[in-house]
Amino acid sequence: MTDPPIGLGRLGAMGVRESARLLAGVHEAALAGDAPPAAPRTVISESWLRVRNHGVDPDIGRHAGLLSTEELEHRRQSSPLGDVMPLLREGLVTVADVAWHIMVVTDGEGRVLWRDGSLAVRRSADRLGFAEGASWAEDVVGTNAIGTALVTRAPVQVHSSEHFVRTHHAWTCAAAPLHDPRDGRLLGVVDISGPAATIHPATLSLVTAVTRVAEGELRLRHWASIERLRAIAAPLLARMAGADDRAVAVDRNGWTAAVTGMAPPDRVALPAAVRSGEMWLPNLGRCSLEPLPGGWLIRVGADRDPAAPMSRVVLDVSRARTWTVTVSGAAGSWAQQLSPRHAELLFVLALHRGGRSAAELAQDLFGDAGRTVTVRAELSRLRRNLAGVLAHRPYRFADGVEVELVRPPLAADLLPHSVAPAVLAARR
Known part of the structure; x- marks a missing residue:
């Protein structure tokens, strides 16, 4: 029987050499x-499993090459992180x-954009290629x-031999993700x-x-x-x-700046690719879009039909860091990136086409059937974007909607951020 997982507090109570020897022994035994x-800590053991499944060499890792000078500068200039670098x-x-x-x-793909100190x-x-x-x-x-x-x-925080690749064992690092407050998108990591x-x-x-x-x-x-x-749209x-x-009038992320003739929505669900002209939007129906400096003017058509029937949903959770839902039907189609929590909710509903009660979803997501208030609030936000797609009592995909669930090839890569009991069970 092994000792409890090695936490940083336990390592701190040891000498540097003693802790390094212990972690090295854990690493070699695991390999x-x-x-x-x-x-090892759960976050470390799960990461080791993922990287072994990806075929990473524990001696030298893998190499993706450096970005060109032009591409590096392009990513710096286009990243919102540049605004907060000072x-x-x-x-x-x-x-x-x-x-x-x-x-x-780094950016959201893990590419190093800036380095200082x-x-x-x-x-x-530089000798590690950490450039x-x-x-x-x-x-x-x-x-x-x-x-x-x-x-x-x-x-x-990853210390010494908790790194999978042996050449990194002389290092310690601590990192936090940084998200875009406009849409929850992962912008990158500060380390x-x-x-x-x-x-x-x-x-x-x-x-x-600081993040x-x-x-x-x-x-x-x-x-x-x-x-x-x-100020531009109001006149x-x-x-x-x-x-x-x-x-x-909304900004490029759908946040409302001004409105006339209707109740002001907090945010309009825009498709991944927005263009001028006629377009069907969830909750608004057929609309006409015109560009504004920093956003869009949306004219809602007289044929407004928020509940226009949509016949097909593709939930794609196959990637490690980006999850999308694509909705299509007679009125048109659109795609939107999902937050981690909404990806979990839709994944569970895709597994249970017969529907789940709020208590069942709370158990699925948190292991606590009492957290129904949180579940209802998140589903209320989801249903505002997925009008005609999600039903309630019980919560489910609407009758007649075809649902396709796209999973990653490796079960261990399924929503790897998630600790929801339903997702953990699906990974197994």
Whole structure:
């Protein structure tokens, strides 16, 4: 029988050499299929399983090549993270430099976009290929704080031999994902890395706190852009405020800036590809879209039919970090990226076509049948976007709707961020 999982608190109580030896023994036993001297943390053991399934070499990892200088600069310029780099540097680089660490910021694919901090540590990182433009995703370099945070959508610290690839065992790293507050999209990861001997339990808390501050800054910038759009759209809507005119001005993510002739929605569900002209939108029906600086003017047609029947839904959860729902029918089709929670909910409903009660869904998602308030709130948001697709009493896909569920080839890759009991059971 093995000891309890190795936590950072337990490692902190040991000497650096003793903890390194213990983790190395756990790592080697796991690779050999032997009983380890102690159990690795769950987040680490699940990551090791994923990267082994992806064929990552524990000695050298895999190599995806560096981005070209032009592609690297393009990604920097197009990423919202560029707007908060001064804040991230102010909050982390000084601390990283003093502590012999580096700060690394990646995009949502795990590509290193920015790197700053100790010059000596940056030189050591270069020898590992841990350079700007490199991919630090799990399926390329194995278990590491950046790649594992991208998959789990949660802050994580990875120390020494918890890294899957042996050449990384001299390192410790702590990373937190950074999300776009406009739509919940994963923008990238903020990481602090350095020599394993410099491990400190507070590093993860620091990285997480600074990342949350950066998300708050992005939220403020978003609302400022909404105000600018409102100033442009309000005079346009005032001139068309007739008895039968219904229109709404939204930003590129569907957030409402101004409205006339209808109740103001918080947000309009826009398809992945928006274009000028006629388009069918959930909850609004047939609409006409016109571009505005920073958004769209949506004129709602007289044939408005929020419940226009949709006949087919494709739920794609086959990728590790992006999940989509595509809805199609006689009125048209559209696709939308899903948040982690909505991906879990739709996955469970796709498994149970007969429907689930709020208590059953709470058990499926949280292992607690009492959390019905949370379930109902999330499903209310989902049903606003999926009008005519989801029914209730019980919650289910509507009768007559064809549902296709696209899963990953490997069961271990199914919604890897999720700890929902229903998803864990499906992975097994």
